[in-house]
Amino acid sequence: MVVGLLLGIPLLLDLAFVWFPALATVLLSFTKWNGVGDLHNKACLPNVPSILNNGCLYGIQNYHQAVTIYPEFWPAVRHNLIWLAVFILFATPLGMLFAVLIDRGIKGSRMYQSILFLPVMLSLALIGIIWEFVYSQNLGLINTVIGRNGNNNAIDWLGNPHLNLWAVLVEATWRQAGYVMVLYLAGLKAVDPTLREAAVVDGANAWQTFWRVIFPVMRPINVVIMVVTVIESLRAFDLVYITNKGINGLELLSVLVTSNIVGETQRVGFGSALGVVLLVISLVPICIFLFQTFRSESREGQS
Amino acid sequence: MTTDSSLSGSLPQVRAAQPSGAGRRDKPRPWGQIASQVFLISASVLWLLPILFALYIALRPYSETTKYGYVSLPHSLTLKNFTDAWSSSGMPHFFWNSVLITVPAVVIVLGLASGVAFVLTRVNLKVNVALLILFTAGNLLPQQVIITPLYRLYLLIPLPSFLSDSGLMYNSITGLVVINVSFQLGFCVFVLSNYMKSIPEEMYEAALVDGAGLWTRFWRLTVPLCRPALAALATLLTTWIYNDFFWAITLMSSGDKRPVTSALANLQGQFVSNQNLIAAAAMIAAVPTLVVYILLQKQFIAGLSLGSSKG
Numbered sequence: 001m002v003v004g005l006l007l008g009i010p011l012l013l014d015l016a017f018v019w020f021p022a023l024a025t026v027l028l029s030f031t032k033w034n035g036v037g038d039l040h041n042k043a044c045l046p047n048v049p050s051i052l053n054n055g056c057l058y059g060i061q062n063y064h065q066a067v068t069i070y071p072e073f074w075p076a077v078r079h080n081l082i083w084l085a086v087f088i089l090f091a092t093p094l095g096m097l098f099a100v101l102i103d104r105g106i107k108g109s110r111m112y113q114s115i116l117f118l119p120v121m122l123s124l125a126l127i128g129i130i131w132e133f134v135y136s137q138n139l140g141l142i143n144t145v146i147g148r149n150g151n152n153n154a155i156d157w158l159g160n161p162h163l164n165l166w167a168v169l170v171e172a173t174w175r176q177a178g179y180v181m182v183l184y185l186a187g188l189k190a191v192d193p194t195l196r197e198a199a200v201v202d203g204a205n206a207w208q209t210f211w212r213v214i215f216p217v218m219r220p221i222n223v224v225i226m227v228v229t230v231i232e233s234l235r236a237f238d239l240v241y242i243t244n245k246g247i248n249g250l251e252l253l254s255v256l257v258t259s260n261i262v263g264e265t266q267r268v269g270f271g272s273a274l275g276v277v278l279l280v281i282s283l284v285p286i287c288i289f290l291f292q293t294f295r296s297e298s299r300e301g302q303s
Numbered sequence: 304m305t306t307d308s309s310l311s312g313s314l315p316q317v318r319a320a321q322p323s324g325a326g327r328r329d330k331p332r333p334w335g336q337i338a339s340q341v342f343l344i345s346a347s348v349l350w351l352l353p354i355l356f357a358l359y360i361a362l363r364p365y366s367e368t369t370k371y372g373y374v375s376l377p378h379s380l381t382l383k384n385f386t387d388a389w390s391s392s393g394m395p396h397f398f399w400n401s402v403l404i405t406v407p408a409v410v411i412v413l414g415l416a417s418g419v420a421f422v423l424t425r426v427n428l429k430v431n432v433a434l435l436i437l438f439t440a441g442n443l444l445p446q447q448v449i450i451t452p453l454y455r456l457y458l459l460i461p462l463p464s465f466l467s468d469s470g471l472m473y474n475s476i477t478g479l480v481v482i483n484v485s486f487q488l489g490f491c492v493f494v495l496s497n498y499m500k501s502i503p504e505e506m507y508e509a510a511l512v513d514g515a516g517l518w519t520r521f522w523r524l525t526v527p528l529c530r531p532a533l534a535a536l537a538t539l540l541t542t543w544i545y546n547d548f549f550w551a552i553t554l555m556s557s558g559d560k561r562p563v564t565s566a567l568a569n570l571q572g573q574f575v576s577n578q579n580l581i582a583a584a585a586m587i588a589a590v591p592t593l594v595v596y597i598l599l600q601k602q603f604i605a606g607l608s609l610g611s612s613k614g
């Protein structure tokens with residue numbers, strides 16, 4: 001029947017290639033498996049060569065190892081948190097500021113909007129490459145301008161593990177601010193103009209008008225932007241991967257998951273456990289978004 | 304029949320985000336105006352600088368930039384880096400891969416998502432909201448959450464040789480089309496169902512009176528009315544799928560099957576001794592998105608706006 005046809009195939013695709021893997025990540029995270037041979041339901045034996053244990057049930061050992069002996073885990077968590085903090089404290093407010101200024105219709109606003117939005121169109125891989133010229137040690141823009149391009153005192157922006165995360169975060173902010181700007185502009189455009197006029201009549205200045213009148217009515221878009229901010233910082237991968245494959249100061253959870261499956265040694269169970277960590281964190285913004293979006297809907301359904 | 308034009312008034316207009324304050328501002332204080340201008344001009348310069356800088360490097364001979372540095376006045380400008388990058392690295396081939404992945408993926412995902420959105424908004428199934436949540440949430444997961452099992456799955460699923468010369472989903476163009484379609488479905492279903500909800504019920508009542516079946520109501524009535532949303536989504540998806548890096552890096556092993564965006568990682572290694580060539584290759588890879596940016600920016604922004612707002 002038509003309904004079955006229209007709904008069936010897409011549902012199957014979504015279940016098979018998105019939801020099944022999401023569930024399988026959780027199940028695989030309790031096993032020890034290198035991807036070769038079969039999975040079985042016997043518990044892993046202590047003190048035997050790992051080849052004999054392959055495919056066994058490992059309990060929470062993968063998680064235990066991740067938090068205790070895996071050297072990259074805590075740096076990655078820290079970097080993800082820094083990433084999120086920079087997005088919340090800089091990229092998002094900057095994008096909102098762009099949007100508010102452009103929305104006020106000052107001269108050239110169309111042009112500013114187009115320019116600030118340009119990085120959103122470019123792939124993150126491309127952005128990583130473009131910025132390598134800005135950060136280049138001996139020939140780059142920054143070091144030349146500040147006079148640090150000599151061989152002895154050149155700043156290695158992308159190589160120094162104390163600097164490179166911040167350097168990459170500048171790239172990420174450069175893109176994210178434009179993205180937030182566009183989302184926020186759409187929200188501002190939808191605000192009833194009479195609200196603003198009423199505020200002006202009541203003697204509110206621009207600052208008060210925004211924080212007391214506009215910002216509260218934009219709650220739905222604020223939630224969307226918060227969700228986008230959190231999820232984008234969990235998804236962050238391309239920029240660090242193109243810069244140095246996500247090592248030496250640029251470790252992120254997403255990179256660790258990937259390196260455990262596409263690397264030389266495949267640790268499916270362990271990689272899955274790291275994936276579950278990402279899943280659990282991402283469920284928070286996802287649930288908030290779903291709650292706000294579909295709350296009214298289910299009410300409509302009931303009435 | 305003029306239903307199309309008469310209806311469009313009651314449908315949400317797909318428009319680019321335009322300054323809503325334009326033309327009806329009370330007189331802003333001049334210093335505020337000046338501060339805003341200075342701020343936005345500096346931001347614009349900072350936003351353009353990295354791109355123009357890479358373009359400038361791409362236009363200069365390698366010998367010159369090694370000698371004088373990137374930040375120096377040009378002695379000569381040349382397109383040779385572009386022609387070299389294009390011909391010596393297989394870029395045409397990577398572009399073709401991008402086309403083979405992006406075009407089918409966009410068409411299929413829009414087709415499938417329209418069908419789902421139509422059923423979820425116009426057929427009362429009792430699980431409509433649950434299904435909509437399922438699709439929407441799927442698109443919000445970080446890709447890395449599903450990649451480990453997905454990678455194993457791709458190694459297990461065989462494909463006939465005309466769909467994949469590896470004989471597997473893994474390392475095949477088809478496999479990349481499938482994951483891009485599956486992953487983007489959620490977003491498109493969400494946007495299209497919001498859009499379809501705004502089509503007035505009377506339209507469907509009239510169609511029913513005329514004896515239109517479910518398929519006719521979908522294909523002849525709903526899809527044409529969704530054209531603005533479909534155009535916006537197509538622009539957005541083309542850019543996103545073309546820009547995809549992660550799926551192609553993880554689900555493909557051989558460099559020669561990769562689309563342009565992920566092939567850039569290989570080119571970077573290949574041209575490691577000549578950064579100017581990398582700059583040129585990056586600029587070439589940016590061309591399709593820049594075309595979209597110049598011609599379809601409004602559509603792109605409209606797509607983003609539809610995704611972030613309800614209806």
